[in-house]
Amino acid sequence: xxxAKHIAIIMDGNGRWAEKHGKKRTYGHEAGAKVVKEITKxxxxxxxxxxxxxxxxxxxxWKRPRLEVEYLMKLLQKYLESExxxxxxxxIRFEPIGDIKAFSKSLQKTIEGVxxxxxxxxxxxxxIALNYGARDEIVRAINTLKKTQGEITQDSLRDALDCKxxxxxxxxxxxxxxxxxxxxxQAAYAELFFVDxxxxxxxxxxxEKILKNFKKIERRFGGLK
Numbered sequence: 001x002x003x004a005k006h007i008a009i010i011m012d013g014n015g016r017w018a019e020k021h022g023k024k025r026t027y028g029h030e031a032g033a034k035v036v037k038e039i040t041k042x043x044x045x046x047x048x049x050x051x052x053x054x055x056x057x058x059x060x061x062w063k064r065p066r067l068e069v070e071y072l073m074k075l076l077q078k079y080l081e082s083e084x085x086x087x088x089x090x091x092i093r094f095e096p097i098g099d100i101k102a103f104s105k106s107l108q109k110t111i112e113g114v115x116x117x118x119x120x121x122x123x124x125x126x127x128i129a130l131n132y133g134a135r136d137e138i139v140r141a142i143n144t145l146k147k148t149q150g151e152i153t154q155d156s157l158r159d160a161l162d163c164k165x166x167x168x169x170x171x172x173x174x175x176x177x178x179x180x181x182x183x184x185x186q187a188a189y190a191e192l193f194f195v196d197x198x199x200x201x202x203x204x205x206x207x208e209k210i211l212k213n214f215k216k217i218e219r220r221f222g223g224l225k
Contacts (some may be wrong), residue, residue: 002215004169007043008053008183008190011036012174013198020198026071031200033079037086042204044090044124046211051125051165053097055182059133062102076130077107080114087114091123097162098132099140127163134184137162161185169214171207173199189221 011032018028036054043049057072080094087094094114101108111130141160145152158164167183167190175196179187193210195202 002168002217002219003048004211004214005049006051006053006165006167006169006186007049008055008167008170008187009039010055010170010172010174010180010182011199011202012172012176014200016174017198017200025068026075028200029072029075033075035200035202036079037083038204039202039207040092040124040126041086041090042207043126044092049124051127053127053129053163053167053183055129055132055180057098057130057132058181059099059131059136060181073103073107077110080110084114084117087118087121087126091121092118093121093123093125094118095125095127096130097127097137098130099136100130102131129182132162133181134179135181138185158185166190169193169210171195171210173197173202189219191217191219 014028014032015025016028017031018025021027040052043052056076061072062069086092096111096115100111103111138157138161140162141157142152144160145156150156163183163186165186167187170179170183170187170190171193172178172180173195175194175198177194183190191214193214195206195210197206
């Protein structure tokens with residue numbers, strides 16, 4: 001029986017959810033942050049899940065309206081500061097991926113601070129993708145390897161990536177059917193689930209149903225068995 005040790009989620013639909021409720025897009029992002037907490041705690045309590053990677057802010061999201069971007073930065077700062085105790089109480093290690101150098105010094109300090117303060121936790125790893133794009137990740141990894149001696153191999157490239165763990169199950173909420181430049185290397189053999197549920201309406205119960213369906217899938221990884 002399959003176990004989804006590494007789950008990745010494209011959290012799509014915050015803006016549409018807000019518009020559906022007659023609110024500003026920022027209202028949807030705030031509601032989505034609450035779901036992040038719920039899903040993370042559920043995964044932390046499921047011993048078969050080792051890593052949860054969440055697509056929070058992509059390298060392309062800078063194209064959004066300035067006020068929305070500024071709000072997302074403040075929301076991220078607030079989330080990390082308020083959730084530190086949740087991480088520690090649930091033995092969750094926080095490991096961001098992406099190029100955080102583009103963020104303010106204050107936000108960078110908060111991100112690194114939460115990472116360091118949870119480094120001793122040995123339960124679930126919650127990895128939030130921040131200023132992340134898979135193409136950018138691969139290019140940065142190659143440029144790092146160019147400074148070393150020897151041939152670039154699949155193993156050496158994997159080890160130079162931000163995320164070094166293959167994805168078992170990739171979920172996208174919001175109804176779209178695309179990867180949007182998320183974990184392209186790591187999701188090479190991931191099982192893909194696309195659901196219509198907008199992210200603020202996504203629940204642990206829906207995730208549990210997806211996990212049950214995942215367990216029934218025969219994963220062959222290019223072979224016949």
